[in-house]
Amino acid sequence: DTGVSQDPRHKITKRGQNVTFRCDPISEHNRLYWYRQTLGQGPEFLTYFQNEAQLEKSRLLSDRFSAERPKGSFSTLEIQRTEQGDSAMYLCASSMGLLNEQYFGPGTRLTVT
Amino acid sequence: KNEVEQSPQNLTAQEGEFITINCSYSVGISALHWLQQHPGGGIVSLFMLSSGKKKHGRLIATINIQEKHSSLHITASHPRDSAVYICAVAYSGGGADGLTFGKGTHLIIQP
Numbered sequence: 001d002t003g004v005s006q007d008p009r010h011k012i013t014k015r016g017q018n019v020t021f022r023c024d025p026i027s028e029h030n031r032l033y034w035y036r037q038t039l040g041q042g043p044e045f046l047t048y049f050q051n052e053a054q055l056e057k058s059r060l061l062s063d064r065f066s067a068e069r070p071k072g073s074f075s076t077l078e079i080q081r082t083e084q085g086d087s088a089m090y091l092c093a094s095s096m097g098l099l100n101e102q103y104f105g106p107g108t109r110l111t112v113t
Numbered sequence: 114k115n116e117v118e119q120s121p122q123n124l125t126a127q128e129g130e131f132i133t134i135n136c137s138y139s140v141g142i143s144a145l146h147w148l149q150q151h152p153g154g155g156i157v158s159l160f161m162l163s164s165g166k167k168k169h170g171r172l173i174a175t176i177n178i179q180e181k182h183s184s185l186h187i188t189a190s191h192p193r194d195s196a197v198y199i200c201a202v203a204y205s206g207g208g209a210d211g212l213t214f215g216k217g218t219h220l221i222i223q224p
Contacts, residue, residue: 041216042201045213101146
């Protein structure tokens with residue numbers, strides 16, 4: 001297994017457009033996390049899944065954001081009607097259970113113009 | 114508010130120096146992570162610990178649960194250690210199961 005992968009690595013979009021990112025976790029990991037990181041700051045938690053169930057959503061996750069993990073494997077994060085404030089690095093991580101190491105993907109850098 | 118504080122924010126040192134980065138947090142945790150982030154964004158997990166001390170090569174991480182404090186040490190530092198080091202905690206007692214991150218310590222090791 002080659003680790004956590006994310007696609008695309010970079011996305012430039014115009015304000016108001018919808019974007020979707022994909023995360024493929026390490027195959028045997030049941031937990032999948034989405035984080036957002038803006039320049040000069042540490043990452044911030046957005047949401048996580050245990051298998052296909054979305055168990056927690058941060059207050060940062062407005063109604064324009066939706067995440068899915070339909071078969072408990074890969075996950076998608078969609079942002080509707082993007083705003084300039086959505087520009088950030090979106091990071092995905094996976095782990096086997098709560099108290100285990102999280103493995104991070106390379107991130108998707110979103111720029112909203 | 115559950116916060117994670119790191120110090121220093123920036124650190125420049127000469128090759129070979131012993132490096133210490135500190136992390137403090139405000140409430141009980143189930144685990145603390147030290148992460149390394151290189152330019153370009155990739156994050157690598159260095160340690161996950163809930164008590165005591167762990168060592169991997171030139172890196173040592175310690176945690177004091179009573180004082181809510183952890184340190185990351187780098188011995189015989191090298192320019193390739195230059196990166197942002199991030200402390201993150203998983204809080205116990207309910208709430209978000211995602212990690213809460215510090216802002217990171219930007220380390221530069223000069224040859």
